[in-house]
Amino acid sequence: MVYTCYEMIGDCRAAKPEGWRYFISNYIPVMRRLAAHYNPGSDGDRLIERVLTEIRRPAHPLFASLDPAPERWFIARLRQTMLVEISAAEPEMEVSLETVAEALAPLTLTQKLAAWLEAMGYDAAAAGAMLRMAPATVEKARVQAGEALRGKIDNWSRTLLIENGRRLGKAAAGASTKDCVGPKVFLDVLDGRATWQGREEMERHAGACWHCIDHFARMAEVIELLRGLKPLDDSEAAPWLKAIGVSQPRKSFWKRP
DSSP: OOOOHHHHHHHHHTTOHHHHHHHHHHHHHHHHHHHHHHSTTSOHHHHHHHHHHHHTSTTOGGGSOOTTSHHHHHHHHHHHHHHHTSOOOOOSSOOOHHHHHHHHTTSOHHHHHHHHHHHTTOOHHHHHHHHTOOHHHHHHHHHHHHHHHHTTOSSOOTTHHHHTHHHHHHHHHTOOOTTOOOHHHHHHHHTTOOOHHHHHHHHHHHTTOHHHHHHHHHHHHHHHHTTTOOOOOHHHHHHHHHHTTOOOOOOOOOOOO
16 A cells, blocks of 8 residues: 555655655655755754654644645655755845846746746756756856846846745745646656646746746755655664654564564
8 A cells, every 4th residue: 555645745744654664764855955055064954853842733724735745745745844944144136036037038938947946046057957958058047147146236246046935935926816836736847747738838827937946946956856865774863853853663573474
């Protein structure tokens, strides 16, 4: 019998140990990758401990229903939960989402995604892997985005998007509309399952919606984030389970004759 992310969400919400055992084994590796990217040079496990303390609270929204794309959207929401616990330095020069949207309006959706992944802290090689593009193509799109921004503001630097990434991401996450598409649409496109018409409809909306550009970028990030990850084994999971007060399952000594 396969234990699913849906079941884990329900069991964690109900404070059942099997849900938390699955979470610790499968998502601590994910959280470590997120911590290494968004909080480099700091104690990633300490950050994870803070997040675990927070999400163990009853009825935490992380464990709300996640239909129709549970696991990868769950990880995207876990990312957002972790970012709340990471302090961000104030940028030397601020830029608003409205200014970015106006400046980059002439660019294609792909070019905007390349620029947005820069704001998320990914270099051209990492962004290229997420978008299935050559790093040189990503860098070219970022140069175009930089030039477009420079033409709209008085003070500009090459790292403007990176320095404002957290502020821009927060603004985009809160800018949803009734026409925004769900995670399954982006995942169908990224997984190559979308029809030509479905992809065209998504691009028509997302090309002018920074909430959906951010959403699409986070789905691409999650796919790459999961690549090559392995769950914790029992000995690796044990300290984390102890830290949150969950017992390990008893091992059966029964053997098939």
